[in-house]
Amino acid sequence: xxxxxxxxxxxSKRFGGLIAVNDVDIAVERGEILGLIGPNxxxxxxxxxxxxxxxxxxxxxxxxAGKTITGRAAHDVCVAGVAVTHQIVRPFRDxxxxxxxxVGAFFGRRPRPHGRVHAREGAMEALALCGIAERAxxxxxxxxxxxxxxxEIARALATRPQVLLLDEVLAGLNPTETDRTLELxxxxxxxxxxxxxxxxxxxxxxxxxxxxxxxxxxxxIVEGDPQTVLTDERVVSAYLGTAHA
Amino acid sequence: MAAKPLVSAAIAIxxxxxxxxxxxxxxxxxxxxFLIFLYGAMATAWNLLxxxxxxxxxxHAAFLGIGxxxxxxxxSSGVSLWLAVPVSALLAGAYSLVxxxxxxxxxxxxxxxxxxxxxxxxxxxxxxxxxxxxxxSGLTLASAPPLVQQYFAALALLVAAVGLAAWIxxxxxxxxxxxxxxxxxxxxxxxxxxxxxxxxxxxxxACILGVAGSVYALHYLFISPDSVFGFSTSIALVIMxxxxxxxxxxxxxxxxxxxxxxxxxxxxxxxxADLLAFGVLLIAIVVFEPRxxxxxxxxxxxxRKKPARVEATDA
Numbered sequence: 001x002x003x004x005x006x007x008x009x010x011x012s013k014r015f016g017g018l019i020a021v022n023d024v025d026i027a028v029e030r031g032e033i034l035g036l037i038g039p040n041x042x043x044x045x046x047x048x049x050x051x052x053x054x055x056x057x058x059x060x061x062x063x064x065a066g067k068t069i070t071g072r073a074a075h076d077v078c079v080a081g082v083a084v085t086h087q088i089v090r091p092f093r094d095x096x097x098x099x100x101x102x103v104g105a106f107f108g109r110r111p112r113p114h115g116r117v118h119a120r121e122g123a124m125e126a127l128a129l130c131g132i133a134e135r136a137x138x139x140x141x142x143x144x145x146x147x148x149x150x151x152e153i154a155r156a157l158a159t160r161p162q163v164l165l166l167d168e169v170l171a172g173l174n175p176t177e178t179d180r181t182l183e184l185x186x187x188x189x190x191x192x193x194x195x196x197x198x199x200x201x202x203x204x205x206x207x208x209x210x211x212x213x214x215x216x217x218x219x220x221i222v223e224g225d226p227q228t229v230l231t232d233e234r235v236v237s238a239y240l241g242t243a244h245a
Numbered sequence: 246m247a248a249k250p251l252v253s254a255a256i257a258i259x260x261x262x263x264x265x266x267x268x269x270x271x272x273x274x275x276x277x278x279f280l281i282f283l284y285g286a287m288a289t290a291w292n293l294l295x296x297x298x299x300x301x302x303x304x305h306a307a308f309l310g311i312g313x314x315x316x317x318x319x320x321s322s323g324v325s326l327w328l329a330v331p332v333s334a335l336l337a338g339a340y341s342l343v344x345x346x347x348x349x350x351x352x353x354x355x356x357x358x359x360x361x362x363x364x365x366x367x368x369x370x371x372x373x374x375x376x377x378x379x380x381x382s383g384l385t386l387a388s389a390p391p392l393v394q395q396y397f398a399a400l401a402l403l404v405a406a407v408g409l410a411a412w413i414x415x416x417x418x419x420x421x422x423x424x425x426x427x428x429x430x431x432x433x434x435x436x437x438x439x440x441x442x443x444x445x446x447x448x449x450x451a452c453i454l455g456v457a458g459s460v461y462a463l464h465y466l467f468i469s470p471d472s473v474f475g476f477s478t479s480i481a482l483v484i485m486x487x488x489x490x491x492x493x494x495x496x497x498x499x500x501x502x503x504x505x506x507x508x509x510x511x512x513x514x515x516x517x518a519d520l521l522a523f524g525v526l527l528i529a530i531v532v533f534e535p536r537x538x539x540x541x542x543x544x545x546x547x548x549r550k551k552p553a554r555v556e557a558t559d560a
Contacts, residue, residue: 054430054433054434073438074430074434075432075433075434075435075436075438075439076438078434079436083435090428090430090431092424092428093427094423103420103423103424103437104435104436106417106421107417107421107435107436107437109436116416155435159436
């Protein structure tokens, strides 16, 4: 019997007249890699923001590890054990790469590091896992896009999350970098972290995710294993238009 | 790495501690050093919030004023200085918590504009609460401690402020403030309670300014809303760290040295022309080297030694 670790019930977010997320139920099982897909503007990133506390839902509730976390501040949600990466990378540009990650190590889920040396160790571990340990002392602004994406992941990992929400970590990467990042996601999961990923790269999603949730225009339309979901008529028509279905 | 600055700091403090005995004839030199210490401590305090956390306040005179008035009122009714100064610091700190809650709902330039309003509102309260503050005619104290005692009080305050800043810079708290400055939302998602961190920085900053207010009042023996609560005082607090190097440990102190010298130069010749000098200096720094004098020093060092040291001041 799979255990639900993170759950959103009846989540909605309204911006004036626009309903970005409309009555979505989503359940994440411990240890899985759940894919969240849908066309642009389907509400995927907004759903992440509702779960991670960056935005407060208009309606609905979020619970994590059996506790309601609806409306909690983003830093509280992170400390509880749900970390999120940003689709558009947001490094602390003037800090070194390792200092960026140390922020996550210092302030993430407990137990927290005692002191700077210990925090740096945690940060270096996360950097090593993400394959950018050799860039530790360069200023974050000197990284390229692939480096920034890895830094986003390393920083989130350093908070020692139980659930990691990855928002389009593959976007803009070339095929080699994509493969390396997919490998990284598998490794993170193997370390025991549950993963939810928003992704446009359907091939990656098919190979990586155990389950997929499809959002279209703010609503969840299908949910299930990759094979079933990606051949579903409604999903194909949402992506390609009805004429091709 | 931490040893070298510590040694140079110890030597500098020791040297400054013997100055009053060596130069006891030159009251003016002691006076100027006293002012540098006092302004240095004030600038360092402002920098905790404005530099480290990136929350630029134009209303920090409020805390100086509260410290100055609290100390003047208490000591003139017979309270010992040993009690009056800590209470002044805590009053300034308490006031900072009251105004921090609404002010930190604003961000970036909006926060800065908000603090102008807070600073001016505080001045107007001081101006109109005549029964407590004496209004526009201000308050006077009967006697000051000897200048040498003031000198050491200001030096101690400066050392405490700079020491606190140096410690914060490399601490967990310092990481929170640096993260807040660079991207508040990203800091939040990494577990940093950003509003709490900003409020703590504001509180520490206000307490130090409260003590500075006490020292100010005891030195000048006369305070009025336009002097200690004045907008120009708030501006001075912004100017000094920017001149020296925003968000660094020693920058505000360097800024205070420059500030005090320029002011003293013009005070004797062209009063108020110092404002013109500060304006020109500020524009030059913002345009050519936003990291201030420390940034210029870094460039010179970088030009001399070929492999430029990676700038670590912004950790």
